Amino acid sequence: MRHLPWIAFGLSAALLVGILAFWTIVPAREESIPAEPGVERTAMLVHVAPALRSPVEKAAADFERDTGIQVQLQYGPSEVLLSTLKVTKQGDLFLPADDSYVHEARKLDLVEQDYAIATFKGVAIFRADFPKAAKDITWEDVFRDGFRLVQPNPATAVGKVTRERLLPTGLWQRIENAKPAQVGSVVEAANAVKIGSADGAIVWDAVAKQYPTLKVVNLPNLELVTANVSVAVCKNATARTEARWFAEYLAGPGQKHFQEAGYSLPIREPKPKARGALPGEDAEIELYAGSMLRPAIEETIEEFEKKERVRVTRIYNGCGILVAQMRAGRIPDLYLACDPRFMGDVADLFLTPEVISNNQLVIAVAKGNSFGLKELKDLGKDNLKVGVGHEQQCALGAITKETFLKSGVYAAVRKNVKVESPTGDLLVNQLLTGALDAVVCYTSNVTPNLDKLDQIPITGIPCSSPDQPVAIAKGSAKQELAAKLIEYIRSAESRERFEKLGFGWGTKGPKK
Numbered sequence: 001m002r003h004l005p006w007i008a009f010g011l012s013a014a015l016l017v018g019i020l021a022f023w024t025i026v027p028a029r030e031e032s033i034p035a036e037p038g039v040e041r042t043a044m045l046v047h048v049a050p051a052l053r054s055p056v057e058k059a060a061a062d063f064e065r066d067t068g069i070q071v072q073l074q075y076g077p078s079e080v081l082l083s084t085l086k087v088t089k090q091g092d093l094f095l096p097a098d099d100s101y102v103h104e105a106r107k108l109d110l111v112e113q114d115y116a117i118a119t120f121k122g123v124a125i126f127r128a129d130f131p132k133a134a135k136d137i138t139w140e141d142v143f144r145d146g147f148r149l150v151q152p153n154p155a156t157a158v159g160k161v162t163r164e165r166l167l168p169t170g171l172w173q174r175i176e177n178a179k180p181a182q183v184g185s186v187v188e189a190a191n192a193v194k195i196g197s198a199d200g201a202i203v204w205d206a207v208a209k210q211y212p213t214l215k216v217v218n219l220p221n222l223e224l225v226t227a228n229v230s231v232a233v234c235k236n237a238t239a240r241t242e243a244r245w246f247a248e249y250l251a252g253p254g255q256k257h258f259q260e261a262g263y264s265l266p267i268r269e270p271k272p273k274a275r276g277a278l279p280g281e282d283a284e285i286e287l288y289a290g291s292m293l294r295p296a297i298e299e300t301i302e303e304f305e306k307k308e309r310v311r312v313t314r315i316y317n318g319c320g321i322l323v324a325q326m327r328a329g330r331i332p333d334l335y336l337a338c339d340p341r342f343m344g345d346v347a348d349l350f351l352t353p354e355v356i357s358n359n360q361l362v363i364a365v366a367k368g369n370s371f372g373l374k375e376l377k378d379l380g381k382d383n384l385k386v387g388v389g390h391e392q393q394c395a396l397g398a399i400t401k402e403t404f405l406k407s408g409v410y411a412a413v414r415k416n417v418k419v420e421s422p423t424g425d426l427l428v429n430q431l432l433t434g435a436l437d438a439v440v441c442y443t444s445n446v447t448p449n450l451d452k453l454d455q456i457p458i459t460g461i462p463c464s465s466p467d468q469p470v471a472i473a474k475g476s477a478k479q480e481l482a483a484k485l486i487e488y489i490r491s492a493e494s495r496e497r498f499e500k501l502g503f504g505w506g507t508k509g510p511k512k
Helices: 004-032 050-067 078-088 099-107 139-143 157-169 171-177 186-194 240-251 255-260 291-308 319-327 340-344 376-380 395-407 410-414 424-433 443-449 479-489 492-500
Strands: 043-048 070-075 093-095 111-126 149-152 181-183 200-204 215-217 226-234 283-290 310-317 334-336 354-358 361-366 386-389 417-421 438-442 453-457 467-472
Touching (some): 043 240, 050 186, 050 255, 078 099, 078 157, 099 111, 111 186, 111 240, 111 340, 139 171, 149 157, 157 171, 181 186, 186 200, 226 240, 226 340, 283 479, 291 424, 291 479, 310 319, 310 479, 361 424, 361 443, 376 395, 376 410, 395 410, 395 438, 424 438, 424 443, 424 453, 443 453
Parallel strands (some): 149 200, 386 417, 386 438
Antiparallel strands (some): 111 226, 334 467, 361 438, 361 453
């Protein structure tokens, strides 16, 4: 009976946390959703587990200072964040305290690309005046009569992972038998121990380091309680490009804030060693690549085939079509995407991608620009025949749609769209024949025809200059050969070919 008040308090607290998480996330998001297409939201929305609060807040402050892009952080237990994302489909980044929630979100088609951020390990903490030295504390102290154990509830990552990992050892049943009070977050559990309203708790090591007066003990089997932390870009992100930049920042320069707070660096997958064909080896790899990359990489691939004695089967198409083929079960050894979102759609199938280049969205018109087009809104002029990429079949179409929406011209321009194509080259061909008056495509589509075409860059909108990432399939038996081809694609000679076509080299994101 002595635990009943704590249990009631814990359940009430957990329920309150869930309710508050939902009601603090949803209204804040609704205020920032554009009422009409094209009105940009003032900040990206990031769903964050409380265990990550300290380093994420510092990283967000640095990112805002360096880029001018606002970051709105909303906190809640990992399970609550996932449930909210599932129900509302609103948010730009999802940052739970364990990547199992990211995997679940991917199964539900809620997220795209994810980035490794940190690792956690479970530890036991005890109040500062606990009558034993830390080195002498055992599980039997936790389970003795009168010990007040507080436990983050199963909606939290540490609560979920602790239960899953300790269940096979028999320890979880003993924890349940001890009838711990449950609270709504790992921070609440640590605070309860700090103020003396509980004797001990199981928390993440990084959280424990924020309470230097408490006694921290690595009890046997707690080494099993580990979590890998990843941040994922949400499928329905309104600020997708900005969100990806912030995710990359958290996984890069922002790591210093995690280290300073005592978090462990993420466990990163090793890169495959690069090699060409071995003597007598009949070597072949399959490459999927977005169609707009073909002119930039064909000569490099031919050199690779000749020098390394490796045949490359190339499949070029719109990235939406390629993703559909991969989801249907045909996985290439290597994938070079036109935009990170299409890499994100198959992120579970590939190793960590790296950015090769970037490409600028432009309005292409016949030489002389007889229609006097200067900006996106001009594509809404009466009697204009416009061509765009197909919104589902290719990156060009998806990016064009996002750019139109952010510029507030989507409805006005759509009435003039006469052709939707899976590739920019097909649009340019119809422009050259006079079947279209203007097309939205990449500068690399226009550059080979500058004697016949003019181009108006679409600037000021981050999504209008996408990066092109490349990645090796996790299940490929030819990862070393694929890694060698990436070396060729990243070479100085390859860069020159990209830049000759109008591509930028590397990411177009904020400078680190």
